[in-house]
Amino acid sequence: MFNRAEYKKSALAVLSKNWTVPCLVSLLVLALSLLSEMASPIVSVCVGGILSVGLIFTCMKMIAAFQTNSAQSESAVSFTTFLEGLESHWLNALLGSLWNFLWVFLWSLLFVIPGIVKSYSYSMMFSVIAENPKISAVKAMDISKVLTDGHKADLFVMDLSFLGWLILSCLSCGIGFIWLVPYMTMTETHAYYDLKRMAFSQNKLTPADFEA
Numbered sequence: 001m002f003n004r005a006e007y008k009k010s011a012l013a014v015l016s017k018n019w020t021v022p023c024l025v026s027l028l029v030l031a032l033s034l035l036s037e038m039a040s041p042i043v044s045v046c047v048g049g050i051l052s053v054g055l056i057f058t059c060m061k062m063i064a065a066f067q068t069n070s071a072q073s074e075s076a077v078s079f080t081t082f083l084e085g086l087e088s089h090w091l092n093a094l095l096g097s098l099w100n101f102l103w104v105f106l107w108s109l110l111f112v113i114p115g116i117v118k119s120y121s122y123s124m125m126f127s128v129i130a131e132n133p134k135i136s137a138v139k140a141m142d143i144s145k146v147l148t149d150g151h152k153a154d155l156f157v158m159d160l161s162f163l164g165w166l167i168l169s170c171l172s173c174g175i176g177f178i179w180l181v182p183y184m185t186m187t188e189t190h191a192y193y194d195l196k197r198m199a200f201s202q203n204k205l206t207p208a209d210f211e212a
């Protein structure tokens with residue numbers, strides 16, 4: 001069962017052990033995303049996708065450290081973890097960004113609503129790529145469609161649950177996003193793991209589907 005309250009609670013539990021690294025990563029992501037927007041929309045999409053995968057990779061490592069030995073989870077992940085994620089995932093993240101942008105754009109040509117629905121359908125592909133660096137962008141999107149099947153509305157409501165924090169972050173001249181981005185990403189990462197578990201239990205996917 002999709003439980004956004006539990007995902008958010010788990011996210012804060014992991015982050016409470018180490019806010020420093022994800023906030024530093026978030027600051028870099030926000031700065032580079034802002035600079036890329038000044039270049040062109042395509043550059044912004046590509047940079048955003050690559051940085052998102054790096055941040056998700058960092059969140060996954062933090063969750064793994066927290067689950068294996070919560071007493072040492074604060075020192076188990078450093079800024080180099082994010083750099084490691086970029087180094088090993090950047091190409092598939094780049095291709096995934098372009099593939100995602102293409103399909104969301106094409107669906108948006110029909111109307112705004114289909115574009116939004118499809119963006120949620122594809123929303124887990126970056127988590128798939130972050131967890132499986134050798135998987136192709138096309139396969140990651142196909143897996144995301146299976147994972148989000150029947151849960152797109154749940155993911156939308158989960159995003160809406162951050163609306164108050166988004167408003168406060170805007171009122172703080174954007175400073176609040178340094179903490180909000182890791183919080184949202186960590187929550188979405190917990191949701192990804194649970195959607196994957198549910199897909200396995202319902203025989204929609206198998207571990208072999210995640211192999212390159």
